[in-house]
Amino acid sequence: MDSLVHIDPDTQDLLFRAARTANTFSSDPVTEEQVRALYDLIRWAPTSMNAQPFRMVLAQSPAARERLLPYMSEGNRAKTASAPLVAILAADINFHEHLPQLAPYNPKAKDNFADDEM
Numbered sequence: 001m002d003s004l005v006h007i008d009p010d011t012q013d014l015l016f017r018a019a020r021t022a023n024t025f026s027s028d029p030v031t032e033e034q035v036r037a038l039y040d041l042i043r044w045a046p047t048s049m050n051a052q053p054f055r056m057v058l059a060q061s062p063a064a065r066e067r068l069l070p071y072m073s074e075g076n077r078a079k080t081a082s083a084p085l086v087a088i089l090a091a092d093i094n095f096h097e098h099l100p101q102l103a104p105y106n107p108k109a110k111d112n113f114a115d116d117e118m
C-alpha cells in the first residue's frame with residue numbers, strides 16, 4: 001500500500017483512476033435490495049452539523065421515466081430513457097427543520113437558517 005495514501009491501490013483505481021461516467025446501461029433491473037444497500041452506504045457521508053440534507057427520488061416504471069424526460073437537457077434524454085432506474089439526487093432546502101433532532105447539542109442551529117433565502 002502506498003504509505004502516503006491510506007486506501008489500497010485497487011480501491012484507489014475503483015474510485016479515481018478507473019471510474020468513468022456511465023453513458024450506456026444494461027436492461028438488467030436494479031433491485032430494491034441493491035438500492036437499499038447503496039443508500040445504506042452513502043448515508044454515512046459526513047454533513048455539516050449532521051444536517052443530512054440529501055434526498056433521493058427513484059424513477060423506475062416506464063411511466064415515471066417518461067414523465068421525467070421533458071425536464072432533462074436534450075443530450076441526456078435518450079440515455080435516461082434507456083436506464084433501468086433513474087435516481088434524482090437532491091438537497092432538502094428545509095433541512096434545518098430537522099436540526100433539533102439531528103444536532104440536539106446545538107438547540108439554536110435551526111434558527112440560524114430560518115431567515116435564509118433559497
Ligand SMILES: Cc1cc2nc3c(=O)[nH]c(=O)nc-3n(C[C@H](O)[C@H](O)[C@H](O)COP(=O)(O)O)c2cc1C
Pocket residue numbers: 019020021022023073076
Ligand atoms: C458539473 C458537471 C456536469 C455534468 N453534466 C453532464 C451531463 O449533463 N451529461 C452527461 O452525460 N455527463 C455530464 N457530466 C459528466 C462529464 O461529462 C464527465 O464527468 C467527463 O466527461 C469525464 O468523463 P469520465 O467520468 O468518463 O472520466 C458532468 C460532469 C460535471 C462535473
